[in-house]
Amino acid sequence: MDTLLGLLDGFAALAQPEPLAAMVAGFLVGAFFGAMPGLTAVLAISLLLPVTYTLEVVTSLVMCAAIFMAGMYSGSITATTINIPGAPSSMMTAIEGYPLMKQGRGANALGHAALGSMIGGSVGALMLMLVTPLAVKLALLIRTPGKFSLILFALIVIVIAQRKSYAKGAIATCLGIMLATVGIDVMEPAARFTYGSELLVQGINMMPLIIGTFAISELLVQSEEAHRAAPAPHLFRIRRRDFLPNLAEVRRIGPWTYLKSAVIGFFIGVLPGAGGSMAAFVSYAEAMRASKQPELFGKGSVEGIAAAESANNSMCGGAYVPMLTFGIPGDPTTAVILGVLIINGLQPGPQLFDRQFDLVAPMYAALFVSALVLVPLTLFTLGPYFIRIVGIDRAILYSSIAVVATVGGYVATFSMFQMALTLAFGVLAYFLRKQDYPTVSMLLGFILGPDLEQFFRRAMSLEGNDPTIFLRSPDSLFFLGLTLVFIYFFVIRKPKATKTG
Amino acid sequence: MRLRSSLRPPVLVPTVVIAVTLGYLATALWSAPPIENDTISASFFPVVVSTVMLVACGFALVGGVREAKPERVGPRSMKPVLVVLLTGAYVAAFDTVGYFVSTTAYALGLLFVLECRFRNPVLRMVIAVAIAIAFYLFYAELFRLRLPTLGEFL
Numbered sequence: 001m002d003t004l005l006g007l008l009d010g011f012a013a014l015a016q017p018e019p020l021a022a023m024v025a026g027f028l029v030g031a032f033f034g035a036m037p038g039l040t041a042v043l044a045i046s047l048l049l050p051v052t053y054t055l056e057v058v059t060s061l062v063m064c065a066a067i068f069m070a071g072m073y074s075g076s077i078t079a080t081t082i083n084i085p086g087a088p089s090s091m092m093t094a095i096e097g098y099p100l101m102k103q104g105r106g107a108n109a110l111g112h113a114a115l116g117s118m119i120g121g122s123v124g125a126l127m128l129m130l131v132t133p134l135a136v137k138l139a140l141l142i143r144t145p146g147k148f149s150l151i152l153f154a155l156i157v158i159v160i161a162q163r164k165s166y167a168k169g170a171i172a173t174c175l176g177i178m179l180a181t182v183g184i185d186v187m188e189p190a191a192r193f194t195y196g197s198e199l200l201v202q203g204i205n206m207m208p209l210i211i212g213t214f215a216i217s218e219l220l221v222q223s224e225e226a227h228r229a230a231p232a233p234h235l236f237r238i239r240r241r242d243f244l245p246n247l248a249e250v251r252r253i254g255p256w257t258y259l260k261s262a263v264i265g266f267f268i269g270v271l272p273g274a275g276g277s278m279a280a281f282v283s284y285a286e287a288m289r290a291s292k293q294p295e296l297f298g299k300g301s302v303e304g305i306a307a308a309e310s311a312n313n314s315m316c317g318g319a320y321v322p323m324l325t326f327g328i329p330g331d332p333t334t335a336v337i338l339g340v341l342i343i344n345g346l347q348p349g350p351q352l353f354d355r356q357f358d359l360v361a362p363m364y365a366a367l368f369v370s371a372l373v374l375v376p377l378t379l380f381t382l383g384p385y386f387i388r389i390v391g392i393d394r395a396i397l398y399s400s401i402a403v404v405a406t407v408g409g410y411v412a413t414f415s416m417f418q419m420a421l422t423l424a425f426g427v428l429a430y431f432l433r434k435q436d437y438p439t440v441s442m443l444l445g446f447i448l449g450p451d452l453e454q455f456f457r458r459a460m461s462l463e464g465n466d467p468t469i470f471l472r473s474p475d476s477l478f479f480l481g482l483t484l485v486f487i488y489f490f491v492i493r494k495p496k497a498t499k500t501g
Numbered sequence: 502m503r504l505r506s507s508l509r510p511p512v513l514v515p516t517v518v519i520a521v522t523l524g525y526l527a528t529a530l531w532s533a534p535p536i537e538n539d540t541i542s543a544s545f546f547p548v549v550v551s552t553v554m555l556v557a558c559g560f561a562l563v564g565g566v567r568e569a570k571p572e573r574v575g576p577r578s579m580k581p582v583l584v585v586l587l588t589g590a591y592v593a594a595f596d597t598v599g600y601f602v603s604t605t606a607y608a609l610g611l612l613f614v615l616e617c618r619f620r621n622p623v624l625r626m627v628i629a630v631a632i633a634i635a636f637y638l639f640y641a642e643l644f645r646l647r648l649p650t651l652g653e654f655l
Contacts, residue, residue, distance in 0.1 A: 192544075460541050
C-alpha cells in the first residue's frame, strides 16, 4: 500500500513544472540522439551528466528516464526510412521497416514501431513498478558473501554477453576494475596505484571515464567517416496521417505478440549486459517462430517490427531493476544513470526504497508517461521533421558534441586534470572499440569493481579469512550456482549445439 | 616482416595491456604481500584481477595471432589523430586563454578537419563563434557554471 501511495506521489511530483519540463526536454533530446545514426541515448545522458550537479535529483532522474525511453524508440525512425538504425537496438526494425519503406509503406512501418514502443515501454514501466518491491525484499535477504557472489555473477554474465570474444570482454572488464582500484583503498585509509601523484589519491572520477568512453571515442570514430555525405532528407516525404497504424494489421499482430515481446524484453533487460539489441532479437525470433505468416519476415513484416520495438522499449524498465535494487546496471544507459545516482549521493539498494522512494518514484512515472504519451505524441507532431535530422551537417554536429564533451569534463569538477583524463579515456576507448573490445564492460567493471572487492574482503574478514564462506552461505551458493548454469548454457553447451546444426 | 605482423592491432592491443598489467601487478606486489599475517591485504584483489587479466590477454593474443592475416587496407585516415591533437591543444589552452577564444578556435579547427559542408572560411568562422556562444549560454547562463575567461589570464 505504501508503495502504491509512493508511486501516486511520484506521478504527482512529475506533474510539477520543473520535472515535467525536464521530462519533455529529455524526451526531445533523447529522440534527437536516438534518431541520429551514431548518436545514442547513452551519449546524450553522458553529455548531460555534468549539469546534473546543478539540477534537483528528481529532475535529473526524470530527464534520464525520458532520454532512455525516447532514444530506444526513435532509433526506429532512421532504421525504417534510410536503413540505418539510429540505435543498435533498432537493427531488427531496419530489417523489416526498410523493405516496407521501399514498398511505399514507410510511415505505416513507423506507426507500428511507435505503437510497439508505446505498448512495450508502458508494460515495461508497469512491470518495473510491480517487480521492484519484490526485488527489494529479495535484496534484503542477501548478506555480504551473497553480495560478492551476485556481483561476480553480474560481471561474468557481462563477459558472457560479449559473444564475439569472451577474452576481449574479460580484458575490458578487468581494465575497468583496475582503473577503479586507483586511489584510496576500499577498506583501509591508504592510497594505491597513485605512482606519487597527488591528483590520483582521490581516485579516478566516473565523469571523465563516462564522457571519454561514450562521447570522445564516438567523435574519433565519426571523424574517420567525415567524408561520407549525409543521406538526402528531402527524398522522404511523409504526411502525419500516414503514421497511424492500420487497425486490421494491429488485430492480426494481436495483443499476445505485444505482451509476450514486452515480457521477454523486460526480463532480458534485467540481465546485466544484455541490453536492447538482444531483447529485440530474441522477441523478433520468437515472433517469427509463432507467426502465421513467417514468410513475410525479412521482406517487411509489421509483426516483426511490433515484436522488436515492444521488446526493446520494455527492456528500459527491466534494466532499472538490478540497477536500483543491487547497484548492478542492466545495460549501458542504466550504467550511466547509476553514475547520476552516485554523483547525487544516492546509494542503490533497499534503503533507497525505504528512505528515498520519493526521489525514485517520479522517475518511474516519467518512464511510463514517456512511453504512453510522448512516444505517439512526438511521432505524430514531429515525425515528418525527424526524417530531416539525418541531413544535419555532421561536422557542425560533432564539433558541438566535442565542445560539450570536453567542457563537460571540466565543469563537473572544475579540474583541468579531469578534462585531460576525459581525452585520455576517449583515446583508450577508441582503440578498444576499433578492436571490438566492449567499452561498456570497462565501465561496468569500473562501477562494480569496488563493491566486488569490498564485499569479498568484508566477508573474508568476518569469517576469519575462510574462503569456504562463499560455499556455506546459501545466498552466495545460489549465485555461484547460477553463474555455473549461465556458463554451461551460454559458453559450454552453445558450441555443441552449433556443431549439430 | 615479423615485426610488422607483431605490430598489427589484434596483437598489439593485448601486448600493450599485458605490459600495463605487469606494471600494475608489480606495483601491487611491491606495496604489500597479498596475504599478511593470515589476513588479506590491499594488494590481494589487484593481484587476482591482474592474474585474470593476464590469462584473458593470453587468449586474446593467441586469437590475434591466428586471425592475423596481413590485410590490404586503403590509406588510413589521419583525422582521429588530428582530432586528438586539436582536443589536446584545446585542453591545454582552455584554462589559460579562456573559454571563448579556445572554444571558437577548437570548433573552427574541427569544422575543417571534419569537412564541414560549408566551405567558405568566413561562414565556418561564424559557425564556430555560434557554437561557442550557444554552449556558453548553456553552461554559464542556463546552469550557472563558471567557465574560465581570458580576463583571468591577463
